[in-house]
Amino acid sequence: MAINVLVVDDSGFFRRRLTEILGSDPRIKVVGTANNGQEAIDKTLALKPDVITMDYEMPLMDGITAVRAIMQRCPTPVLMFSSLTHEGARVTLDALDAGAVDYLPKNFEDISRNVEKVKTLLCEKVLTVANGGRHMRRSAAAHVRAERLPLRSEAPTRTVETSAVERLPAPKRKAYKLVAIGTSTGGPVALQRVLTQLPANFPTPIVLIQHMPAAFTGAFAERLDKLCKIRVKEAEDGDILRPGLALLAPGGKQMMIDTRGAVKILPGDERLNYKPSVDLTFGSAAKSFQDKVLAVVLTGMGADGREGARLLKQSGSQVWAQDEASSVIYGMPMAIAKANLADAIFSLDDIGRHLTEVCQ
Structure with a gap:
């Protein structure tokens, strides 16, 4: 049809x-x-x-x-x-x-x-x-009940599979060195829903990888910064990871992280489908911080983030995925779940709360 x-x-x-x-x-x-x-x-x-x-x-x-x-x-x-x-x-x-x-x-x-x-x-x-x-x-x-985000919505009904995962013991509190969040279609709203739940004194540095054109990421970072208690800015080469700060990967480029916690912004590689690429940022985080990363894959088309999540898992880090019921497009989170890389699967409205609970 x-x-x-x-x-x-x-x-x-x-x-x-x-x-x-x-x-x-x-x-x-x-x-x-x-x-x-x-x-x-x-x-x-x-x-x-x-x-x-x-x-x-x-x-x-x-x-x-x-x-x-x-x-x-x-x-x-x-x-x-x-x-x-x-x-x-x-x-x-x-x-x-x-x-x-x-x-x-x-x-x-x-x-x-x-x-x-x-x-x-x-x-x-x-x-x-x-x-x-x-x-x-x-x-x-x-979305229709509010003129501006953060948006309020009823929690979506969870699937049986999601409920089963959430009944597992909650991830232990840990001194993570980085929270890395990757997303695509539906991501701008999803990121706002997650980040607006975080307190101003959130103790862990955050990096955000959203598939978005170069002309958009600056405006999006400004919007998030106005809505959130934490600080949000478009990442620049040489930026240092800091608690209570989220760095958004600039559109059309790639964002890497070194062992000193410094951000490297590289030209977008035409051979890669995504600029920025969740896989590349996740992979650099795995290399730099080993088991001290908490990665989250939100709604999005395709499977970007799966291979980076695999590297993180091999290094001992934690990977969460958004559930199907709350995803606009259940592509990227599904790729994580199907590859058995998810330590937990949460509804969108629960992710911010869980991040606050486990990061110390």
Whole structure:
């Protein structure tokens, strides 16, 4: 059965091109288009699409307002289009806050010149968003009660497998030298949910690896810093790990950690799919701190983090994974669980509390 998509954009050109690109994939069917936020709400209620692609700047009602209304009335996975600017990053983060699931850069030149590349990226993103729709709808519905994060939501129902893991003895308190958290799709909201639970005097340095474009990570770090009791900043070469400080890997680059606790920021390697890569940061942490790392893998597409987690486990460190029920996309945490690398599997809303309990 084809995935039904509603395309929302005030540009006739963009609507036509997206409709053509998505319609060229037999797995996808564009069931309607809209040119403003109010029309998007009306057509969502009428057509019940599986996925909505949404622009931000539109007449009558902008995309963020439309996303909030859709999540209240008919929660549906939304893929936002955004510009690769600081302002575009801010708007995109607001859209994720409102309930959007993921985003793609809106680049008219790519749409015109690199049709095959755009087709592959867009169609696979839409299919992934649709396949995770059950979790996305649950996650989206949890966002609507607050205008800003940290968000409050009811704890999702745990699976039998998750409950079984959580009944195991809790990880022992330990003087970890580092907490390393890796995530991708759904990560901006997930990280906010975890980090806002940590006290200002959280004793362990933290590094964050979020798949995100270079133009976005600075704005995201600023947002986290305003919301959290701990300090959060975009990592720079030479930064030193400190208690109560979380360093966010810059987009388009790689973040490594040496034995002195200093951060090294390296150019992104074009041979690697992810820039930043969770595997690379986890691997460097394993080499530098051996059994003194607590790694957490949150919601995300793919399996980045699995091999780095394997190295951490071989060094004696602990690895946690987010459970399926609370994940927007159960890809990265599932890869950890299926490889038997998880020492514990927790619901998203429990992770911050457990971090505070075990780090000393």
